[in-house]
Amino acid sequence: AQRVTQPEKLLSVFKGAPVELKCNYSYSGSPELFWYVQYSRQRLQLLLRHISRESIKGFTADLNKGETSFHLKKPFAQEEDSAMYYCALRGTGNQFYFGTGTSLTVIP
């Protein structure tokens, strides 16, 4: 079965502290994974995708096939990072499977 799990519904960190949002997936083939972000009163938007191997707004995510994980990390959290974060998997047939999301709050 194709599935994405985000174990933390809520996560709070202090400004300047490192942050890691966890994502685990279940997929039999070679996965393509994404992180989407939804800021308050804004649309859901793509943050990064693993095939691009890029850093967006200081965030990075590494695909670990052994642990079937794609955790999102940032070394120094900023207040503007407070948002809802969704991990997503592209499945067969170009469907997308989203996790339940993690609400990140960065405390000033």
Added chain:
Amino acid sequence: GAGVSQSPSNKVTEKGKDVELRCDPISGHTALYWYRQSLGQGLEFLIYFQGNSAPDKSGLPSDRFSAERTGGSVSTLTIQRTQQEDSAVYLCASQSGSWETQYFGPGTRLLVL
């Protein structure tokens, strides 16, 4: 250019009534998705249109839900005989090609009383 738009932005209806939700994708985008975002449930895939191919309806939760896409552009999601559990935000996304980024609309917040 204009992004994905959805209408109405909010809809309140009574249990048992039918509702239609509209999505206008980005011009030229061949792929269109509908998702349901329920409190605490994340995004649930409903249906996927790709060009002129038959849509992937595997995510539709019941036969009360249907969707069409006319002329490869505008899409309408119809929910018949609405139930209270249908209350959610319905999101539409479009994509220029199978391996491109999805762009999301603002959503329609549906409340079934």
